[in-house]
Amino acid sequence: MKRKDFTTYFKEQLQDGEKAGRVTTSTHGIYTVADDETERFGEVSGRFHYHTVEDSGFPAVGDWVVIEPYDEGRRVKIQRVLNRNTVFSRSAPGQSNKEQVIAANVDVVFVVTALTQEMNPRRLERYIEQVYESGARPVIVCTKKDLSTSLHKQLFQIEQAAPGVPVYPVNSLHGEGLELLKHELTPGQTVSLVGSSGVGKSTLMNALLEKEVQETQAVREEDDRGRHTTTHRELFSLPDGSYMMDTPGMRELQLWGNGEGNLDYTFSDIGALSAGCRFRDCRHEEEPGCAVQAAIQSGEMEVSRLKSYNKLKRERRRLELKDKYGTHRTNRMLHGPNAVKE
Template identity: 60%
Template structure:
């Protein structure tokens, strides 16, 4: 326990607060209104005019999981937010559309449960993208495979999980009966914060209800034709479990546009990165170079060709994102489609 009375208010955040300042954690955000939780009560918060004035980009605004300094009023029922404490970790994605803006999913998280169903929804390439974004956030990825009871080839699917995310812990569960949830509960540590991410219909809300041991999130049936669900969860929300773990539920994602640094791709694809250390040439592109350890692994069946394609795709996607950030969308498109295309793509090594 710390002086604030909350297990999640770690020394990293305590050091940023003056003695007389009021501080709380954002638990929800909808339509410009924040819900702020403190050790003793819950307040409805809004941003001060100065805060708005000093914000230069979308990611500067408070997100669910953020710690904020505020001024209480109306008998401690409302709050005026003055600043956001420096974040320890930040889970983001590129905002959908043609803009080059960052969209914050959750702040100050220790682990991310990447939830995927072991049914039609399962996709190795999508799983790689999720793992990539979690590593970029600074949090620890954990893969939660739901609907185990509806899968006829569980071991085969779990082998696919291991190929897509080498070294990442994974758990197969049945949300309805609770099978496997006890083992998953070992990932829940008092004082830590976990965020759930995944597509609609994979069972995030059902999992939240089971971990909370009560119904706090509504659930819906998924379509049998494509195993997809509707957006049951419409906003991000932070809950506290009985053991002192904090957990953030998020709306289902149709797609995950990456945000971050291409260098982190090597962490996600640690198997390719390790193989590449044995390539004959240091700047090997893993295409037709002699002595390429990655190509040898593909030919022997040790590594799938599709995984290498995914590796290159994610690198290029993040490289383009970096160029757009530096030069703008139009200039980047000209560079990548003009005579200098090969020169720029060569920087991927």
């Protein structure tokens, strides 16, 4: 793997004599690390393991790491992870307040949705919010264009859910729309695919790579739900010199981070309307002169979008409190007899 994307940001973190490579796969503590010369299996060193407390501190696909070859150069020990430029994370499934890193050092995230009954604008808002939080740039890819029975309506719903985000409808099996999508690929940059199971991420990956590297399966006819074809994260080199990472389908995406300011990007339409509200601290509920409620009444905005905005805002607030006070105290603050308003 050529180091076209090994920028000054990472080079400056290396000490004299250190060698670096990039993690291309990660499975149960075994990693594949690629450098200018070759690609080798490896694992973290004992020192690394001893000093790393959080799971999010271990290498993730896309990470640049300091490596030390051993076994006559056939394997490597990972000594440390270089500071990440961007990181796409979610709250780990379950009740724990732990970060699960999905992809590291990604420039662009293709949020993939199928133009079938699977399409859910509210889920897209959640993905877009987390992409902005990661520091990457979001792009929406709408697969299975040939199966859509209301293409223009669906694209309109998607554009309303993600103002300003590029949207590309494609048919990966026949290549329709892929040439336009390729304009989002830049040599040296890394793209990650995220989305639910069955939306066609693996088929899209194969089409862009121009070869079969990912197994694909049909969705279940009775509910249009997909099977987990991709079971691990892996980084591939594309013909144009960019890199692409496929990820397993996610049943849920619990937000991570407390960057409430990113809601201003995800819900820029609500922010623009809010400037016309009579009161600067308008909650967009029953206040007189609320421009957001006026837009809902006129049909300019769906009430479900405002509900989604408020829901994500509450989640961000909970994450902020958990980070500051811990899970148990936060629960008492939000649900106890003296609960604070979010």
